[in-house]
Amino acid sequence: MTALPEGVWRDVVGQPEAVAELQHAVASPASMTHAWLFTGPPGSGRSVAARAFAAALQCPDGGDGTCHACRTVLACTHADVRLVVPEGLSIGVKEMRTVIGLAGRAPSQGRFQVVVVEDADRMTEQAANALLKMLEEPPPRTVFLLCAPSLHPDDVSVTIRSRCRVVSLRTPPAAAISEVLVRRDGVEPVLAQWSAAASGGHIGRARRLARDEDARAARKAVLDVPLALSSLGACLRAADDLVGTAAAESAAASGALDAAETEAVKASLGVGARGPGVAAASRGAGQLKELEKQQKSRATRIGRDTLDRALVDLAAFYRDALVIATVRGDLARVRHLNHPDRSADALELARRVGAEGALRRIDAVLAARTALEQAVKPQIAIEAMCVALRLPA
Amino acid sequence: MPQTAPAPPPLSRLRLVVGEEELLRARAVAEVRAAVRQLDPDSEEHELAAAGLPVGDLADVLAPSLFGGHRLVVVTGVHEAAGALVDSLLSYATDPDPGLTLVLVHAGGKRNEALLQAFRKAGAAEDTCAKLTSAGDRMGFVRNEVRRVGGRITADAAGALLDAVGNDLRALSAAASQLVSDFGGSIDADAVARFHRGQAEVTGFTVAERVLVGDSAGSVEMLRWALDRGVPHVLVADALADGVRTAARVASVGTSNVGDLARQLKMPPWKVKKAQAQARGWSIPALQQAVGVVAELNADVKGVAASADYALERAVRRIVELRATSGAGRGGRR
Numbered sequence: 001m002t003a004l005p006e007g008v009w010r011d012v013v014g015q016p017e018a019v020a021e022l023q024h025a026v027a028s029p030a031s032m033t034h035a036w037l038f039t040g041p042p043g044s045g046r047s048v049a050a051r052a053f054a055a056a057l058q059c060p061d062g063g064d065g066t067c068h069a070c071r072t073v074l075a076c077t078h079a080d081v082r083l084v085v086p087e088g089l090s091i092g093v094k095e096m097r098t099v100i101g102l103a104g105r106a107p108s109q110g111r112f113q114v115v116v117v118e119d120a121d122r123m124t125e126q127a128a129n130a131l132l133k134m135l136e137e138p139p140p141r142t143v144f145l146l147c148a149p150s151l152h153p154d155d156v157s158v159t160i161r162s163r164c165r166v167v168s169l170r171t172p173p174a175a176a177i178s179e180v181l182v183r184r185d186g187v188e189p190v191l192a193q194w195s196a197a198a199s200g201g202h203i204g205r206a207r208r209l210a211r212d213e214d215a216r217a218a219r220k221a222v223l224d225v226p227l228a229l230s231s232l233g234a235c236l237r238a239a240d241d242l243v244g245t246a247a248a249e250s251a252a253a254s255g256a257l258d259a260a261e262t263e264a265v266k267a268s269l270g271v272g273a274r275g276p277g278v279a280a281a282s283r284g285a286g287q288l289k290e291l292e293k294q295q296k297s298r299a300t301r302i303g304r305d306t307l308d309r310a311l312v313d314l315a316a317f318y319r320d321a322l323v324i325a326t327v328r329g330d331l332a333r334v335r336h337l338n339h340p341d342r343s344a345d346a347l348e349l350a351r352r353v354g355a356e357g358a359l360r361r362i363d364a365v366l367a368a369r370t371a372l373e374q375a376v377k378p379q380i381a382i383e384a385m386c387v388a389l390r391l392p393a
Numbered sequence: 394m395p396q397t398a399p400a401p402p403p404l405s406r407l408r409l410v411v412g413e414e415e416l417l418r419a420r421a422v423a424e425v426r427a428a429v430r431q432l433d434p435d436s437e438e439h440e441l442a443a444a445g446l447p448v449g450d451l452a453d454v455l456a457p458s459l460f461g462g463h464r465l466v467v468v469t470g471v472h473e474a475a476g477a478l479v480d481s482l483l484s485y486a487t488d489p490d491p492g493l494t495l496v497l498v499h500a501g502g503k504r505n506e507a508l509l510q511a512f513r514k515a516g517a518a519e520d521t522c523a524k525l526t527s528a529g530d531r532m533g534f535v536r537n538e539v540r541r542v543g544g545r546i547t548a549d550a551a552g553a554l555l556d557a558v559g560n561d562l563r564a565l566s567a568a569a570s571q572l573v574s575d576f577g578g579s580i581d582a583d584a585v586a587r588f589h590r591g592q593a594e595v596t597g598f599t600v601a602e603r604v605l606v607g608d609s610a611g612s613v614e615m616l617r618w619a620l621d622r623g624v625p626h627v628l629v630a631d632a633l634a635d636g637v638r639t640a641a642r643v644a645s646v647g648t649s650n651v652g653d654l655a656r657q658l659k660m661p662p663w664k665v666k667k668a669q670a671q672a673r674g675w676s677i678p679a680l681q682q683a684v685g686v687v688a689e690l691n692a693d694v695k696g697v698a699a700s701a702d703y704a705l706e707r708a709v710r711r712i713v714e715l716r717a718t719s720g721a722g723r724g725g726r727r
Contacts (some may be wrong), residue, residue, distance in 0.1 A: 088461070100590045231645060232641055232645035232677050232680065233642070233645035233646055234680060236638070236641060236642055236645065338432060371691075371692050372690065373695070374692045374695060374697055375695050375696075376688065376691040376695065377631070377634070377691055380634045380638075380688050380691045381688055381691070383638060383684055383688065384684050384685050384687075384688030384689075387681045387684045387685065388685065390681070
């Protein structure tokens with residue numbers, strides 16, 4: 001492995017080329033531009049790289065990681081760095097317009113006014129068009145950093161893409177992930193290696209697997225599914241479990257947030273206030289309704305993300321089975337497995353469904369992912385998938 | 394109208410009219426009013442809405458009259474009455490005026506239930522106007538309506554009328570009296586068919602039922618009625634998915650004992666029974682394919698297909714066909 005990146009770049013895992021390019025841009029003003037587009041597979045650290053770049057831009061020393069500017073940017077509190085992080089399903093035009101208004105200002109203390117749009121693929125068409133206007137005629141000291149999974153027109157419109165310089169990140173190698181888990185999160189080296197290998201190159205997922213017992217249990221439950229689908233009843237039960245887990249996770253995650261948010265809005269509207277001179281809090285209905293809408297959108301997103309994670313694991317597992325089937329079950333000839341700890345199960349699966357069957361099942365899983373994006377009811381989509389995954393008799 | 398108990402004589406001093414069915418409530422009040430008028434053609438009548446009614450206004454109409462004669466006071470919507478109004482009604486109930494009939498109209502439910510209890514204890518007569526939930530009750534209502542205006546109706550004619558007009562009692566009552574006046578008393582299915590045709594109450598579930606039992610013509614007919622009536626595409630698609638899923642569940646479990654199934658699948662027994670009837674004639678492979686069809690349909694009605702109407706009809710036909718072909722290979726049931 002080459003020398004580890006220093007300063008703010010330390011957490012940009014396994015991306016030496018990208019880091020070198022960004023460092024060069026910070027060091028020599030001639031190679032700087034006003035709009036950057038970070039692409040890479042989920043979990044490759046797009047937003048981490050964008051934040052590190054923002055810190056390096058604001059830092060007088062080009063990102064040493066110790067000064068006030070670096071620390072505040074990395075903690076998301078720098079006055080001249082704006083983060084757009086969608087909590088719900090999309091970034092709307094209204095949100096984008098406020099951000100653009102702020103982006104037009106001169107930097108107050110730093111060297112640049114930086115806007116980081118995480119998940120730029122979630123921008124609605126109108127929001128993207130509003131942003132496009134800004135990218136076409138940018139103010140002199142404003143920099144936009146957009147993050148998206150790929151350059152596909154579904155993710156980023158061609159008009160925006162053509163105005164950005166692209167920084168593409170690759171799937172970080174497992175060794176780099178386990179190194180960062182040990183160094184940053186203090187995970188046991190053995191566990192770090194295991195979770196880095198099981199995560200499929202997704203840093204955040206590797207971290208969760210390493211630190212969260214429930215996440216490991218959930219992954220095991222998902223990977224147990226393929227070999228359990230022996231009858232129609234089993235398929236329907238498996239679908240119920242998958243959907244139920246996602247719903248429970250969504251309820252748990254959003255329940256904690258929702259109540260506090262609603263209370264805060266009610267308090268600011270004066271609901272339940274007593275005493276003379278307190279007008280009845282009859283005006284807040286609209287605001288509360290708006291909040292409920294946002295919360296619902298967020299809950300939907302959490303549920304979908306959970307399901308999507310399970311589907312990605314499943315697809316990777318069938319891919320393992322496919323690879324094993326193509327080398328006729330000779331595990332020694334397989335160089336890389338997505339789930340190395342489940343190689344025995346993958347072998348059994350390969351024996352039962354064969355290469356063609358595995359390929360068809362990968363298709364079924366990916367079709368279910370598409371269906372979820374098209375807002376098909378999760379239960380219906382997952383049931384159809386499980387039925388398609390059923391093992392041959 | 395299901396006449397469970399003989400109606401109380403209309404002229405008691407305290408009366409309650411309680412229930413969700415608006416038509417029946419209006420009728421009960423009208424009966425009381427008629428009785429009062431019969432007793433005293435010059436009687437004073439007041440009708441007040443309880444919501445936002447000042448206590449003073451109520452006290453005005455309840456105070457003894459200078460001119461004598463019988464009086465009628467109707468307070469509508471007492472479930473919405475404010476606390477002060479309830480208190481003054483309660484205090485009136487302890488010592489009601491013999492020359493006055495006070496009718497409280499309550500739309501059912503838990504609100505201000507204590508007021509009703511207190512009136513019952515004070516000896517108020519009560520008309521219950523509960524919602525007619527079962528088809529049998531509605532059938533009885535139609536028959537009663539026809540009888541009220543002096544006609545007779547056959548059972549199949551009443552059924553056809555219910556199908557065509559729907560569950561709204563006012564509409565049913567109007568249709569019944571119209572039919573009697575048009576056909577002079579005796580109404581049969583042909584008479585109904587001359588003026589009323591079609592399906593007023595079609596839901597996604599109606600469609601799903603027909604589809605699952607493999608009624609090819611019937612299911613398409615019901616689907617078109619549903620779309621014509623403005624049932625959202627998504628609801629029909631969901632009902633189809635639900636029907637297929639339930640049938641698949643029931644068919645995939647080894648036992649056919651209703652109690653066991655209800656426990657295992659966490660469904661009410663009536664639903665299990667219905668699903669068992671619908672699962673008959675399906676093979677497991679056909680059900681699996683049907684699950685795929687409804688999943689595709691769900692995406693289609695949410696914007697994937699160019700025409701949701703077409704997508705629905707195609708899915709309905711495909712599912713019916715799946716069942717028909719699976720009937721031949723029933724040995725393949727695993």
